[in-house]
Amino acid sequence: MEGEVVLLDFWPSMFGMRTRIALAEKQIKYEYREEDLRNKSALLLQMNPVHKKIPVLIHNGKPICESLIQVQYIDEVWNDRAPLLPPNPYQRATARFWADFVDKKIYDLGGKLWRTKGEEQEAAKKELIECLKLLEGQLGDNPYFGGKDFGFLDVALVPFYCWFYTYEKFGRFSIEAECPKLIAWAKRCMQKESVAKSLADQEKIYDFVLHLKKALGIE
Amino acid sequence: MADEVKLFGMWASPYSRRVQLALKLKGIPYEYIEEDLSNKSSLLLKYNPVHQKIPVLVHNGKPIAESLVILEYIDETWRNNPVLLPQDPFERSMARFWAKFIDEKILITARKVSFNTGKEQEQAIEELTEQLKLLENELKGKPYFAGEAIGYLDIVVANFLVFWFRNLQEALGINMFTQEKFPIIFEWIKKLIKINVVEECRIPKERHLIYIRTRLEALKSASK
Numbered sequence: 001m002e003g004e005v006v007l008l009d010f011w012p013s014m015f016g017m018r019t020r021i022a023l024a025e026k027q028i029k030y031e032y033r034e035e036d037l038r039n040k041s042a043l044l045l046q047m048n049p050v051h052k053k054i055p056v057l058i059h060n061g062k063p064i065c066e067s068l069i070q071v072q073y074i075d076e077v078w079n080d081r082a083p084l085l086p087p088n089p090y091q092r093a094t095a096r097f098w099a100d101f102v103d104k105k106i107y108d109l110g111g112k113l114w115r116t117k118g119e120e121q122e123a124a125k126k127e128l129i130e131c132l133k134l135l136e137g138q139l140g141d142n143p144y145f146g147g148k149d150f151g152f153l154d155v156a157l158v159p160f161y162c163w164f165y166t167y168e169k170f171g172r173f174s175i176e177a178e179c180p181k182l183i184a185w186a187k188r189c190m191q192k193e194s195v196a197k198s199l200a201d202q203e204k205i206y207d208f209v210l211h212l213k214k215a216l217g218i219e
Numbered sequence: 220m221a222d223e224v225k226l227f228g229m230w231a232s233p234y235s236r237r238v239q240l241a242l243k244l245k246g247i248p249y250e251y252i253e254e255d256l257s258n259k260s261s262l263l264l265k266y267n268p269v270h271q272k273i274p275v276l277v278h279n280g281k282p283i284a285e286s287l288v289i290l291e292y293i294d295e296t297w298r299n300n301p302v303l304l305p306q307d308p309f310e311r312s313m314a315r316f317w318a319k320f321i322d323e324k325i326l327i328t329a330r331k332v333s334f335n336t337g338k339e340q341e342q343a344i345e346e347l348t349e350q351l352k353l354l355e356n357e358l359k360g361k362p363y364f365a366g367e368a369i370g371y372l373d374i375v376v377a378n379f380l381v382f383w384f385r386n387l388q389e390a391l392g393i394n395m396f397t398q399e400k401f402p403i404i405f406e407w408i409k410k411l412i413k414i415n416v417v418e419e420c421r422i423p424k425e426r427h428l429i430y431i432r433t434r435l436e437a438l439k440s441a442s443k
Binding site for chain 1: 269278281283284285287288289291292295296308309311312315316319320353
């Protein structure tokens with residue numbers, strides 16, 4: 001069933017982290033290949049000609065692109081262990097809806113926190129907090145978004161946790177103060193080996209962003 | 220217990236029409252509620268508080284929003300034919316990939332074509348042509364995007380291309396989406412419109428042309 005699994009990725013990418021977590025949850029052996037995004041490999045360009053982006057999951061030579069699509073693919077192929085999506089269609093739709101919400105909101109808003117200043121940054125901060133609160137509300141009294149068990153939406157959101165430090169430093173605020181339950185959830189997830197091993201170190205991310213800002217000429 | 224299915228939609232929305240098409244293909248009876256987007260109903264806001272958008276499917280009182288999420292929900296809940304998503308996980312991932320490409324790239328480029336003129340419009344048309352060619356490639360060697368029969372990706376493409384974009388290009392007075400440029404897609408369209416429910420779900424053309432022209436005029440005067 002396993003075959004050959006390769007992941008083309010970039011260490012700070014929250015999207016790549018999702019796929020790393022899913023592979024780890026399912027205990028799939030794979031080859032991790034770090035991409036230099038300023039000098040993309042021929043393999044990356046061949047496997048994702050449409051977007052030329054990471055992560056790309058290659059299974060037995062066939063590419064699967066887009067992180068949430070990869071996570072569902074992994075869940076469907078290795079369906080004998082650690083299920084990520086629940087069996088009930090309504091719960092699946094709810095998980096997909098909120099994962100789509102994360103995609104539509106968190107990355108761009110978080111990005112504005114370190115790319116912009118002044119009013120634009122303040123507006124982004126406000127909206128980001130609102131979105132995180134909405135997500136926190138979905139948790140209810142459950143340990144995970146998946147309910148009793150770690151699931152699809154947990155995988156979709158938890159990689160952003162290692163970016164929170166960067167958002168907080170640039171935005172001059174505390175996400176824990178605004179969304180304590182969400183941080184408690186993130187820390188709970190970090191106790192899982194699949195998550196701890198897949199997320200990048202938050203201080204390394206901050207350093208990376210500092211260097212990136214310089215390289216992009218952003219003050 | 221009988222199923223109660225409601226669809227909150229809008230007649231000119233390709234997202235709304237794709238859900239209608241899925242419901243009709245599966246033969247699922249539903250109540251359609253037309254929303255006035257300038258005056259959204261309290262029910263819509265209750266069922267989709269996060270985005271406050273159509274379409275929203277309400278099944279036995281439980282709401283599902285986001286058209287692609289709704290399509291998968293329909294397929295997983297009503298397992299009768301046609302099965303919309305491919306059975307093979309790799310094929311499924313490709314169908315999801317192209318649907319996302321349409322919603323995140325093609326529709327945005329199509330809007331650039333609408334809202335620009337002159338050189339910017341020309342560039343947008345070029346970009347859109349390239350994107351549609353990529354999509355057309357997925358049809359090679361198959362009667363439908365889904366394979367032997369109509370499925371998920373056909374529903375998504377049909378609503379964009381066949382129903383919405385062809386009207387848009389006519390309203391704009393451009394002619395980039397032609398049989399000469401896209402022979403494979405046009406062959407597919409011929410097959411598609413033979414399916415009764417596909418024709419039933421078409422956005423009514425004349426009304427749509429007026430709607431598009433009115434909106435474009437409003438946007439032009441707003442930007443002056």
